[in-house]
Amino acid sequence: MGKVNHSIAELVGKTPLLELVNYEKKHNLAAKILVKLEYFNPNQSVKDRIALAMIEDAEKKGLLKPGYTVVETTSGNTGIGLAAIVASKGYKFRVYIQDNVSKERFQVIKAFGGKVIKLSDEPAIAKVLKETNGDFVAAIKVLREEILAKEENIYFVDQVSNPANPGVHEVTTGPEIWEDTEGNVDIFVANVGTGGTISGTGKYLKQKNPDIQIVAIQPGVNSLPSETNPEPEEITGVHAFEGVPVERIPATMNLDIYDEKYEVETIEAYTAAREVAKTDGILIGTSSGAAIYAATQLAKRTENKGKTIVAILPDTGLRYLSTNLFNEEYLG
Numbered sequence: 001m002g003k004v005n006h007s008i009a010e011l012v013g014k015t016p017l018l019e020l021v022n023y024e025k026k027h028n029l030a031a032k033i034l035v036k037l038e039y040f041n042p043n044q045s046v047k048d049r050i051a052l053a054m055i056e057d058a059e060k061k062g063l064l065k066p067g068y069t070v071v072e073t074t075s076g077n078t079g080i081g082l083a084a085i086v087a088s089k090g091y092k093f094r095v096y097i098q099d100n101v102s103k104e105r106f107q108v109i110k111a112f113g114g115k116v117i118k119l120s121d122e123p124a125i126a127k128v129l130k131e132t133n134g135d136f137v138a139a140i141k142v143l144r145e146e147i148l149a150k151e152e153n154i155y156f157v158d159q160v161s162n163p164a165n166p167g168v169h170e171v172t173t174g175p176e177i178w179e180d181t182e183g184n185v186d187i188f189v190a191n192v193g194t195g196g197t198i199s200g201t202g203k204y205l206k207q208k209n210p211d212i213q214i215v216a217i218q219p220g221v222n223s224l225p226s227e228t229n230p231e232p233e234e235i236t237g238v239h240a241f242e243g244v245p246v247e248r249i250p251a252t253m254n255l256d257i258y259d260e261k262y263e264v265e266t267i268e269a270y271t272a273a274r275e276v277a278k279t280d281g282i283l284i285g286t287s288s289g290a291a292i293y294a295a296t297q298l299a300k301r302t303e304n305k306g307k308t309i310v311a312i313l314p315d316t317g318l319r320y321l322s323t324n325l326f327n328e329e330y331l332g
């Protein structure tokens with residue numbers, strides 16, 4: 001009947017592209033910046049795409065059946081997207097989280113009926129975290145091989161090795177950008193966390209036009225943990241992919257996909273996110289600010305005059321009201 005949807009699954013994707021007309025004018029940019037607003041997804045982030053795709057892929061392969069519990073290890077956007085999709089499909093959801101995760105994040109997962117367990121509350125994981133000085137990859141290995149392997153009726157999603165993660169961007173995000181711009185795209189900019197967005201979208205766009213430049217954002221040196229600065233203010237959900245041991249790079253990141261790596265500091269991401277809220281009325285998260293900052297610097301290059309830059313904005317600024325991006329200290 002008419003335009004009634006019957007599941008949040010039907011609301012995932014087909015997000016709009018917006019040209020930052022006022023922002024471009026303010027900066028005298030001679031290139032267009034088009035942003036893809038992923039906060040239009042039903043749970044306000046790009047991760048709704050992979051949450052739905054990974055669940056439906058597991059159903060199709062017979063790995064996930066009625067009565068099963070879905071397990072993941074993030075309370076970030078993927079955890080939130082999964083908690084909602086899993087609730088709507090009638091499965092149970094359990095997430096293992098790092099101890100320092102902000103309260104709002106796991107409150108949302110609990111609101112969707114999910115169970116939240118701190119990694120340090122599992123003795124085997126607490127032990128390996130202590131022995132490896134907090135190696136998350138080692139902790140996941142113990143979770144998979146020593147804890148989940150003993151349980152039945154479990155499906156471990158594992159977004160960092162699940163091919164449905166980049167896969168869904170190849171079949172949805174990429175084609176949406178291509179169709180909405182009618183193929184008029186010269187540069188594509190995206191952050192790298194699991195690498196799913198850039199690897200899948202980049203693959204599709206390069207197949208359509210190999211001349212499209214793919215730019216991958218890496219946090220700047222002052223925004224990455226180091227010996228002198230072990231706890232810097234980071235860009236949530238975004239990680240380094242150059243200059244890190246290869247075993248720490250997710251299998252979902254295709255290192256051959258990008259033409260250029262662009263470094264953005266957290267403070268630069270804040271500046272851009274705060275600015276577009278005022279110029280164009282969009283409230284976005286830190287990684288979205290990083291994408292706009294990088295797109296702006298690319299737009300200023302003489303060789304990019306007249307070009308069209310598309311940047312993915314992963315999530316909503318509403319998820320950052322308690323962080324330094326939009327906290328009361330900044331807002332005054």
Ligand SMILES: Cc1ncc(COP(=O)(O)O)c(C=O)c1O
Nearest residue numbers: 192193194195196197237287314
């Ligand atoms: C807020 C945010 N931005 C960007 C990304 C990066 O996306 P991807 O994992 O597809 O590389 C993530 C991933 O966790 C994220 O949570």
